[in-house]
Amino acid sequence: MQEYAAKPKAAGGGEEMEHAGKNVKYEGRASGRQRLCFLALAAALFAVADSGRFLAVPVYGELFSLRTAGLVLVTAFCLRLALAPFEARRVVCGAVCGFLMGLMTLLGLGYSLNRSLLITPWRYAAALAAVSVIDAAFVGAFLRLTDRGRDRERVEGSLPEAGFNRAKRLGRPGDGLRLWLLLTFLTGCVYVPVFLAVYPGVYSYDASVQVLQCFGGLPLSTHHPLLHTWFLCGCLKAGLVWFGSAQAGLALHSVLQSAFVGGVFSAVLCRMRRRSAPRLFLALSWLFLAANPYLAVFSFVTTKDVLFGAFFLLTFDMAFDMTACPEGFFADWGRTALLWVCVLFMCLFRNQGIYVALFFFCLTGLCWIRRGRGAQAKRLAVFTLTAAAAWYALSGPVPALLGAERGDMREMLSVPMQQLARVYHEAPDTLDGEERAYLEELIDVRALNSYVRVNADPVKSGFRTEVLKEDPGRFLKVWAAVGLRVPRIYLDSFFMGNWGYWYPGASQYWISYILFDGAFMEADWNLLGIRRDSRLPVLEEWLRRVTLTPAFESVPVLRFLFNQAFPFWLALLSLTAAVYRRRFEEALPLLLVIGYWGTLLLGPVTNLRYALPLIYSVPVMAGRAIGWQTKRPGCSSLPDPE
Structure with missing residues (x-):
C-alpha cells in the first residue's frame, strides 16, 4: 500500500503531499499565464479537429459556435488538472487511454457517416493527435480528481481502516435488508405502470420461434438456450393450465422476470452502498437502471438477453470480491457457491457466456500464479472446471437425451x-x-x-x-x-x-430501437394468439414513441450515456484508473466486460439487446472508476458479508 504523509503548506496556499516517495505540489490556483497557455492549447486542438482543413468533416461540430467555445473552456480546465502539477504516471496513463479513444472517435465518425475523413495522411495524423490530446485531457483530469480525495483520506488515516470503520457504520444489522426492500419497492413503483402499459408483456424477438419448438412443429434446438426456452414456454403452459389463457402465461413470465431483474439491481446497489458509494451516486445509479424507460421496457421483453444480463451483472460484481481477496473469498463457501451458480446460469442463458467466463478465469489464474498465489489459482481452477463441466452436461448430453438438435x-x-x-x-x-x-x-x-x-x-x-x-x-x-x-x-x-x-458519437441501428410491438406476430408464427392488451394506453403510446424513436439522442449527455458504446469506454476508463492507482486486482474483473464486448464484435449486427449486460454493468464500473470501495483490515477490498 502506498503511504501518504502530510507536508506543511507551501507559499501561496499550495499543499504538498508525499506520493509514492515523491513530493507533489497540488496548486490551489494556476497563474494567469498558465491559464492562458492551456486555453490557447485547447483552442488550437479544436481548430485542428473542427476547422475542416485537416479532416473532411468536423469532429465536434462547427468551429465558431457557442458549443465549441464551451468545449474549449472545459478542455482547458481539464488540461490544467491533468498537467499541473505534472505527474508522469498520470500523463502516460491518460495519453494511452486518450489515444485509443481518439482513434475510435475518428474511425467511428467515418463509419457513421459512411464516408472517408481523409484529406492527406499527415493531416489525418494531426487530427488524430489533436483528438487524442483532448480525450487524454479529460482522462487525466478524471484521474486527478478521483485520486485527490483519496490522498486526503490517506493523510487523515489509513484507507483500509477508514473504509472499514465506515462500513461498520453502514453495516448495522438489518440495514442491508431495509435498503434492499426500499430499492425493490421503488423499482416496483416504476415497473408496475410499465407492466400495465405493455400488458401482458413484449412478445418479441425470438419468442415465437421458441414457442413453436414447444407447442408447434419445429424441432427443439439449442440455437436458443434451452433454459430460456423452457422458462418462457413453462410460463405460457402454466397460464394455459391454471387460467386457460396464454395471455396470463405471458403476464406470469413478465412478473417473474421483472421481479428477478429488479431484485438483482437492488442487491447490486446495496453492495455498492456497502463499498461506501455516496447516496447521490446510489440514487443516480438507481435512476439509470430502474427508472430508465429503455431498460424498464426490456424487463418485460421475451428475450434471453435480459436474464443473461442480470446473471452477468451479478458475476461481474462478485468478481471484484474474488480478485480483491481470493483467500477470504474461497474460504467463504456461501459466496463461492453463489458466484458458481451465477456463472453457470450466465453460461446457460447465452451460448457465448462460457467463452467469456473461461477468458476471465484463465487469465485471472495465470495472473495469480505469476504473483505467487498458486494455492488460490488451484482453487480457481477447480471452481472453473466444475462450472464448465456442469455447463457442458446441461448444454450437451442432457439436451441430446431430450432430443434437442444442436444449433447451427x-x-x-x-x-x-x-x-x-x-x-x-x-x-x-x-x-x-x-x-x-x-x-x-x-x-x-x-x-x-x-x-x-x-x-x-x-x-x-x-x-x-x-x-x-x-x-x-x-x-x-x-x-x-x-x-x-x-x-x-x-x-x-x-x-x-x-x-x-465502440463509437459513442452516434447510434448504429438497423432495426427499431426496441421491437416494442412484438415480432413474428403473424398467425403462422404466433401460434398461441398472444396480443397486446394495454391497461394504460397513454403510457403505452409514450413508451412506444420513446423506444422506437430514441428522443434522448437530442440531449448531449444522455446521448452519450445511453449509447451502446458507452460501457466499453467506461470499461477503458476504469481499466486506466486501476492501472494508474496500481490496483491491478480491480482490473481483472473488467476482463468479463472486455471479453463479452469482444464477442459482440463477431456478431451479425449491432443491437441494443446484445449490449444489455454491458449497460447493466455501468453503475458498478463507474463506482470502481471513481474508486469507491470498502476494505477489511488485512484484505484487499472484500466487503463485509451482508
Whole structure:
C-alpha cells in the first residue's frame, strides 16, 4: 500500500503531499499565464479537429459556435488538472487511454457517416493527435480528481481502516435488508405502470420461434438456450393450465422476470452502498437502471438477453470480491457457491457466456500464479472446471437425451461470410471462377444479392452449413486467400458491422430501437394468439414513441450515456484508473466486460439487446472508476458479508 504523509503548506496556499516517495505540489490556483497557455492549447486542438482543413468533416461540430467555445473552456480546465502539477504516471496513463479513444472517435465518425475523413495522411495524423490530446485531457483530469480525495483520506488515516470503520457504520444489522426492500419497492413503483402499459408483456424477438419448438412443429434446438426456452414456454403452459389463457402465461413470465431483474439491481446497489458509494451516486445509479424507460421496457421483453444480463451483472460484481481477496473469498463457501451458480446460469442463458467466463478465469489464474498465489489459482481452477463441466452436461448430453438438435454453427461465422459477400458485391473481379462458384454454392445467390453492409443476417439466412461441413479446410483456404488480396475490404467490412459498440458519437441501428410491438406476430408464427392488451394506453403510446424513436439522442449527455458504446469506454476508463492507482486486482474483473464486448464484435449486427449486460454493468464500473470501495483490515477490498 502506498503511504501518504502530510507536508506543511507551501507559499501561496499550495499543499504538498508525499506520493509514492515523491513530493507533489497540488496548486490551489494556476497563474494567469498558465491559464492562458492551456486555453490557447485547447483552442488550437479544436481548430485542428473542427476547422475542416485537416479532416473532411468536423469532429465536434462547427468551429465558431457557442458549443465549441464551451468545449474549449472545459478542455482547458481539464488540461490544467491533468498537467499541473505534472505527474508522469498520470500523463502516460491518460495519453494511452486518450489515444485509443481518439482513434475510435475518428474511425467511428467515418463509419457513421459512411464516408472517408481523409484529406492527406499527415493531416489525418494531426487530427488524430489533436483528438487524442483532448480525450487524454479529460482522462487525466478524471484521474486527478478521483485520486485527490483519496490522498486526503490517506493523510487523515489509513484507507483500509477508514473504509472499514465506515462500513461498520453502514453495516448495522438489518440495514442491508431495509435498503434492499426500499430499492425493490421503488423499482416496483416504476415497473408496475410499465407492466400495465405493455400488458401482458413484449412478445418479441425470438419468442415465437421458441414457442413453436414447444407447442408447434419445429424441432427443439439449442440455437436458443434451452433454459430460456423452457422458462418462457413453462410460463405460457402454466397460464394455459391454471387460467386457460396464454395471455396470463405471458403476464406470469413478465412478473417473474421483472421481479428477478429488479431484485438483482437492488442487491447490486446495496453492495455498492456497502463499498461506501455516496447516496447521490446510489440514487443516480438507481435512476439509470430502474427508472430508465429503455431498460424498464426490456424487463418485460421475451428475450434471453435480459436474464443473461442480470446473471452477468451479478458475476461481474462478485468478481471484484474474488480478485480483491481470493483467500477470504474461497474460504467463504456461501459466496463461492453463489458466484458458481451465477456463472453457470450466465453460461446457460447465452451460448457465448462460457467463452467469456473461461477468458476471465484463465487469465485471472495465470495472473495469480505469476504473483505467487498458486494455492488460490488451484482453487480457481477447480471452481472453473466444475462450472464448465456442469455447463457442458446441461448444454450437451442432457439436451441430446431430450432430443434437442444442436444449433447451427453459422452463427459463429457472421464476420467471414459478410466479408466474402462484400467482396462478391464490391470487388467481384478479385474472385477467380472457382472461388466465385464455391461462394455461390456456400451461400444462396438470393442471400448474396440481399447483402447489406451493416447487417449479416440476410447473408446468414442463405448460408449452407452442410457445404461448410463437407470441407471446412476449403472454406478457410478461400476466405484467407481472398482476404490476402483485399485486406482493406475485409477490415472495412468488420468495422462497418460493429462500430456501434465502440463509437459513442452516434447510434448504429438497423432495426427499431426496441421491437416494442412484438415480432413474428403473424398467425403462422404466433401460434398461441398472444396480443397486446394495454391497461394504460397513454403510457403505452409514450413508451412506444420513446423506444422506437430514441428522443434522448437530442440531449448531449444522455446521448452519450445511453449509447451502446458507452460501457466499453467506461470499461477503458476504469481499466486506466486501476492501472494508474496500481490496483491491478480491480482490473481483472473488467476482463468479463472486455471479453463479452469482444464477442459482440463477431456478431451479425449491432443491437441494443446484445449490449444489455454491458449497460447493466455501468453503475458498478463507474463506482470502481471513481474508486469507491470498502476494505477489511488485512484484505484487499472484500466487503463485509451482508
